[in-house]
Amino acid sequence: MNAHQWLELAVYIAALVLVTRPLGLYLNHVLNPAGRTWLDPVLRPLEKLTYRVLGVDATKEHDWKQYAFAMLIFSLVSCLFTYAILRLQNFLPLNPQHFGALSSHLAFNTAVSFTTNTNWQSYGGENTMSYLSQMVALAIHNFFSAAVGIAIAAALVRGIARHTAQTIGNFWVDLTRIMYYLLLPICLVLALFFVSQGMIQNFKPYTTAKLIEPQTVSVQKTDASGKPVVDAKGGPVMENQTLDTQTIVQGPMASQIAIKMLGTNGGGYTNANAAHPFENPTPLSNFLQMLALLCIGSALTYHLGRETKNQKHGWAVWSAMFAMFLAGVLVCWWAEAKGNPIHQQLGVAVADGNMEGKEVRFGILDSALFATVTTDASCGAVNSMHDSFTPLGGLVPLFNIQTGEVIFGGVGAGLYGMLIFVVLTVFIAGLMVGRTPEYLGKKIEAYDVKMVLLAFVILAFIILGFTAWASVSNWGTSSLANQGPHGLSEMLYAYTSGAGNNGSAFAGLNANTPWYDTTLGVDMLLGRFGMIVPLLALAGSLARKKIVPAGAGTFPVTGLTFVVLLVGTVILVGALTFLPALTLGPIVEHFLMLKGNLF
């Protein structure tokens, strides 16, 4: 934790603050069908053409049911499309490595994963996916799922800002405008910049390079059928293998990485994700990727303030997110910098802390910051292996996800997730000012509470339910690379990550089994749509209400008290729900580590 690293953190924070207002203002124009942007001369005709081709009446708005229906249909169709490509990729072009079709469960898991903006990957991209699959089946969802997320947030914000209204916007218009005016232009610029940093963008087959120094490694001997050979005592039989060549991944990487970060998708082109030198070539690209991750989530809070004509509220929500972000970074960074006490006792500790599973190029801060940012943003891209973090360092990403991805969060999802907590906070604490709870002038009544809690209960149900099921099933435990509390953390992390539509993995879990693929697929689906549909219902209900003008007796949704209250609710509700499970996982593990036990 040296001065140089502190400075980098400060620069990152400053950049995040600076980008929030301008991008928020821009978003405001994008999310308003009548809004004007400087891209209008180029994109407006295209936008109109799109509506004509799709047969969309851009002037007609949807009520919440129509909006939800359009969103669900769109997601279903695009999900089936991806499933079809993945199942048929061996017959399709742009497959120089001649990869075979994906198994049905992996294709289901992957299609769902990308549709839900989770980007959980039960596969290694470079040895599974053809270029067509990467570019069409997957990258397209990076855009679509991000746009859907932002659209839902926009609809909810409309619901909050409008009064005595029946409609919350037009899904197709929102989707189109977000794609054309927001995601595509920024991604184009980002991709070009990444290429300038050394990221690749081509359709060449993988290159085989001859190693200058052949390396000898000791690997477990396998018999003809691929099974490991064991000696008389049951121990593994080792043999030496000499490696003199290396396969170097190629492909259209830059175009996919830009949206992977900006759309908080996180699905890596390669299995090593952002730790791969091609996917994340320089410290500058690393910095920009982290900024791209949080910028839309951050700007959406500004949009919220702008739309509701209460900019202070927008900043209050931002501050709550920021406070949790900063706390997460500092704890994670501190835990990793402090390192592993057992390594230190053995004298194998790196001076700089726990470097296991981290890229030497990035070091402790950039890894801890990236881990925090990516789990805050429900992204899932990683530049280090969270599984190798110290228990407390690893608890931060896990906890970030379990708070419901509300710390800036996935694009759109972060805001609508946080608004669940805002409504919950207003409802619980709002009574304490002596009025029935109201949020920005809208009375929060039984129906609204029901919808908010429905979203919340669904999340808790799938995370705890699936993890519990896996933890006592053969299919669950046989995929674990580690036993004991760490194994529990791996399972808990997987289902949390899926339900939170994060997609990052605590490496060490072999998730590409029919059981895991399927349960995680369901987990992701419910985590996404089980939350969105009640939230759209909430948006519809809020839009219909009258607005009570604010006065001295109104519950304050701005200022320090509210920020503290909101953070308290997020942490308390998150902690209360998951603490028992966390205790048996990372917390026990932490204490065991202090006593010298590792898993």
Added chain:
Amino acid sequence: MSTNSVSIFEPRILVPAIGDAFLKLNPRLMVKNPVMFVTLVGAVISTVDAFRSPGQTLFVAQIALWLWFTVLFANFAEAVAEGRGKAQAKALRQTRTRTNANKLNARGSIESVDADSLRKGDVVLVRTNEIIPADGEIISGAATVDESAITGESAPVIREAGGDRSAVTGGTRVLSDEIKIRITANPGEGFLDRMIQLVEGASRQKTPNEIALTILLAALTVVFLLAVITLKPFGIYSGVNFSDVVLISLLVCLIPTTIGGLLSAIGIAGMDRLLQRNVLAMSGRAVEAAGDVDVLLLDKTGTITLGNRQAVAFLPASGVTEPEVADAAQLASLADETPEGRSVVVLAKNFGIRARAIHELPGARFVPFTAQTRMSGVDFEGRQIRKGAAEAVRKFLGGSLPLEVEHAVENVSRSGGTPLVVATHERALGVIHLKDIVKGGLADRFKRFRAMGIRTVMITGDNQLTAAAIAQEAGVDDFLAEAKPEDKLALIRQEQQGGRMIAMIGDGTNDAPALAQADVGVAMNTGTQAAKEAGNMVDLDSNPTKLLEIIEIGKQLLITRGALTTFSIANDVAKYFAIIPAMLMVTFPVIAPLNVMHLHSPDSAILSAVIFNALIIIALIPLALRGVKFRPLGAVEILRRNLLIYGVGGVILPFVGIKLIDLVVAGLHLA
């Protein structure tokens, strides 16, 4: 009401409540409260377990016992809250003796019938010392009526046909005279019946906010149920076998039993507090709405000012002395029996003029006020002395008033007073300054309301000038001058259009539409039947300033709910720190540092948490029933204060409480 002075914590309330607490264990009642129902199920399972866990019988039995206590304590809280209402209902029932009524039949003859056979539209005759058989409207006559059965006020009130004081209530007694009444309520639907039902809480329904809060509590219960049930498989994976009773203990400690147990008691107590102030709320919804009120509509007369104007000064014309004006003014007012007239006589005494009786003035001819002359006065010793509005006197004197009198008239008007000009047939003598007397302490009260974000609007028939002056003196935020009854309704609609909630108090028939439209409409008990039916509250004291108290009680009710919800959830932190380490200590001794309270043993830790969880309900009953102390502050200030007490306090208190209980449990070797 006679039972008003009963403290809630008197044996005659508490003792029956203990029995009721057991009666309320009926699962069909319990299921309406999801939190306590889960606790009840937990209690049943642990009781069964106590017989099936040989080595652990004492521990399990103790847990089971405390879980039963938790449920019973919550039931007890509700029973106590209902207690006073039940006692009051009993008292009211006793007043409802069987009575006979003198029914006037179609031929005009009187027949004696059973009061229970009366139907709407029947006409009855009630004579001195008879009980009015049912609610009705006086169609002829006037009488003094003893309404103490309902209001607790022993002074009789006057009820007369026509106007706003024509309504009578069944069960009250006529003390003098005789009246003819048209019955307006069928048996069992009268005011007294409704009052008994309301007081007893028989028809109590959950209010909107209570329903929403119950949903929150149910959802939290489901989430904790998930968290605890999944611990079983997690335990199996980790090689720990959590016993049922430990999991149940954790569950009951985590689900919001504190607020779940006290929620309905808080609501009942809120209505009860209103009742103690002699306000009858027709529904809990109205009490809740009172907390939300943004705008108060207050009639000037009776609410902001004392009912009558009083003379405060004599302003002489040039060449006339003050005593001369006073003398003439008194003479002109001697026969004026209105409060204004009497106040002139009283004020004149300050100028050494003793009050004269009319018979002391031989030959005096009194001129009463008429709508034509709009003056009153006396013809005495050749002088025609008159007092009246400036315009009328101007006409009387042939068209003009001296300049300084005109000035005085204007000044008095501008200051919010009413000028009366005193004149003889020859010339104007001066001006009497009649002033509206603003009730004491109101400005302060309105200031408190302003701090809470509530706007006060005064409604008056006065002209703009007068209204503005009084509004300023009283400290209201706004006023509606020259208001007609329909203006009130229009104003309410307009404010509601803007999303605001309106409270008003009224009595007359022409108030009924506005009372019905307002979110909180308080009808005065002296008011008409129409007004009483239109409003959602009835003030038995008929005191217009009561509205202010009603709002404070509404707010207090909501704050109490919010505070205890926050407290209940905040409590969970400490309970985690007590129970989770205790559950894991045996298998993972390394987590000892998590036992921050250094509790004696795993068993004592769990038992202590369960005991704390039960006792806190009992400890908070007084707070739930009396309500959190309400301070008239802005929302930010109130929130900060309550968060500190119930949020932060809610996190810290159980750490201390559980530790203390653990010391006792360990000391007594209970676990």
